[in-house]
Amino acid sequence: MAGNLMHAVQYSSYGGGAAGLKHVEVPIPTPKQGEVLLKVEATSLNPVDWKMQKGMLRPFLPRKFPYIPGTDIAGEVIKVGAGVKNYKPGDKVVAILNHGSGGGLAEFAVAKESLTVGRPPEVSAAEGAGLPVAGLTALQALTQSAGVKLDGSGQQVNLLITAASGGVGQYAVQLAKRGNTHVTATCGARNTDFVKSLGADEVLDYKTPDGAALKSPSGRKYDAVIHCAMGIAWSTFEPNLSANGKVIDITPGPSALMTFALKKLTFSKKQLVPLLMIPKKENLDYLVKLVKEGKLKTIIDSKHPLSKAEVGWAKSIDGHATGKIVVEP
Numbered sequence: 001m002a003g004n005l006m007h008a009v010q011y012s013s014y015g016g017g018a019a020g021l022k023h024v025e026v027p028i029p030t031p032k033q034g035e036v037l038l039k040v041e042a043t044s045l046n047p048v049d050w051k052m053q054k055g056m057l058r059p060f061l062p063r064k065f066p067y068i069p070g071t072d073i074a075g076e077v078i079k080v081g082a083g084v085k086n087y088k089p090g091d092k093v094v095a096i097l098n099h100g101s102g103g104g105l106a107e108f109a110v111a112k113e114s115l116t117v118g119r120p121p122e123v124s125a126a127e128g129a130g131l132p133v134a135g136l137t138a139l140q141a142l143t144q145s146a147g148v149k150l151d152g153s154g155q156q157v158n159l160l161i162t163a164a165s166g167g168v169g170q171y172a173v174q175l176a177k178r179g180n181t182h183v184t185a186t187c188g189a190r191n192t193d194f195v196k197s198l199g200a201d202e203v204l205d206y207k208t209p210d211g212a213a214l215k216s217p218s219g220r221k222y223d224a225v226i227h228c229a230m231g232i233a234w235s236t237f238e239p240n241l242s243a244n245g246k247v248i249d250i251t252p253g254p255s256a257l258m259t260f261a262l263k264k265l266t267f268s269k270k271q272l273v274p275l276l277m278i279p280k281k282e283n284l285d286y287l288v289k290l291v292k293e294g295k296l297k298t299i300i301d302s303k304h305p306l307s308k309a310e311v312g313w314a315k316s317i318d319g320h321a322t323g324k325i326v327v328e329p
Contacts, residue, residue: 002127004028007329008106009309014055020315023307026068029103029110031081038075038095041125043104045316045325046167047251052099054062063100068081070104070327073111074119074128083115092119094288096279097130105309107329114213115239117285122292130298130324135287137250137277138171138226145222145248146274148179158242160184160214160222161227164200165191165322166248171287171298172226173198178295184216186229191322198299214240224248232261238270246271262319322326 004240005025010020020182031037047067052061062069077256085159087093095111103109119128142148148157163169176183177199185200192203203216204211206229211286214236216222221242227249251257252274292295301321304312306329316325 006107007306008068009306010066010068010105011053011152014053014058016053017050017317021310021313022066024066026106028108031079031110033082034084034113035081035096036077036084036087036093036095036113036116037079037081038073038093038109038111039078040073040075040104040109040329042074042129043327044126044129044132044167044318045070045187045312046073046132046210047316047319048099048133050313050317061099062102068103068106070102070106070109071099072129072132072134073097073104073109074125075109078108080113081110086113086237087118089117092121092125093117094119094123094128094131094284096136097285105306105327107306108239115279115281115284117288119288120292123288126300126303126324126328127291127298128288129326130300131171131287131291132279132284133309134167134169134324135296136279136283136297137168137229137275138175139175139283140176140248140277141168141226141248141275142172145246145275146226148176148181149176150175152178152180154180156180156182156222158184158216158220159184159238160186160216160225162186162214162225162227162232164195164198164203166228167227167321167324169195169228170198170323171296172228173200174296176226178296182218182220184220184222186211186214188320194299194322195222212236216240221245226320228252234272241270243271246273248273248275249263250275250277300324304329305329307323
């Protein structure tokens with residue numbers, strides 16, 4: 001860092017993949033009202049980051065170019081903007097940045113106080129940075145969409161979690177087992193023992209006939225599916241759902257939205273529910289506390305220095321990471 005400049009990674013147009021990322025020196029941002037300036041210690045990547053670069057969310061995101069991607073960060077408060085009451089320089093925190101403004105793949109970033117939570121010493125920067133998008137998505141899908149009570153009360157819910165070894169899936173399995181659930185999970189053959197170790201009751205290799213058909217080894221019908229994979233047709237889910245079963249799609253594409261509309265129009269008891277994750281400070285705080293207490297783990301696939309962020313980016317695009325990909329300045 002020279003003077004008031006910092007190292008950052010950005011892209012200036014849609015497309016290009018990992019090769020489209022450029023290393024630049026840009027001014028350190030200044031925190032505005034209600035914001036904190038953080039020295040970034042870790043940033044975790046999410047599929048939505050490269051999907052935005054690919055143009056899959058245009059014209060909404062990114063809002064403008066050049067764009068510094070990354071929304072899930074852990075770091076240390078360096079400076080606070082006007083009106084900030086809960087943080088002071090030196091505090092260790094986890095924050096989720098707005099996808100519109102991004103800023104995570106840099107040495108410094110500004111975060112809203114309203115989406116920043118304290119990070120106790122028991123939670124490493126990398127563990128904390130893994131939580132925001134993936135952890136909050138898993139939590140919202142389970143508690144709001146699937147109706148699982150994480151205190152273990154309520155009737156048993158039979159769950160299917162697809163792509164259970166990925167970023168959202170690994171949190172979904174762990175969180176689900178805090179409730180009264182039976183979890184069937186899908187993953188590749190190399191990850192079956194890993195997914196069992198997270199607490200899954202049964203694990204399907206998605207490349208086997210039963211795995212491809214999503215059939216529960218114990219013959220259960222699913223009350224809810226936390227769908228973290230891509231490219232599985234509604235017709236594959238439907239015969240495996242209980243009478244009022246629902247598929248909660250965390251990355252709904254056009255065909256999922258069509259199915260959602262069709263099921264609503266035909267008053268089908270079996271529903272496809274597109275999930276739009278709404279970040280909430282209290283939910284992020286809850287996840288950080290679970291990690292602190294050893295009740296939730298952030299499984300880290302790999303760590304990459306900011307100077308080699310494109311290696312982690314390429315790994316995320318490849319789609320076979322086990323857990324979270326983390327970039328550290």
